[in-house]
């Protein structure tokens with residue numbers, strides 16, 4: 001685990017392949033760090049959610065997608081209807097963008113079944 005993307009540069013200095021998970025929890029510096037690692041000849045593999053619970057692009061994923069040579073977008077299965085799901089439905093009442101360690105507070109939903117919780 002790292003506190004900031006810059007720590008990855010030091011940790012990965014002797015590595016050929018770097019894997020980064022939960023990229024949506026990093027600051028926007030992650031895109032620059034990944035770019036530096038790739039410029040240094042390393043293979044960089046990044047995974048993360050591309051949308052927050054409202055369906056809004058989740059920084060820094062858009063910057064990573066724009067700079068990546070290859071992108072694989074995987075889908076879950078909507079728990080409501082069984083169709084391919086690319087959204088995250090929050091099932092608890094909070095409007096914080098990130099609720100860490102709350103995997104039971106989210107479920108996969110398709111575009112049709114996803115809704116944005118009311119503010120307030």
Ligand SMILES: [Zn+2]
Nearest residue numbers: 078081110113
């Ligand atoms: Zn659905």
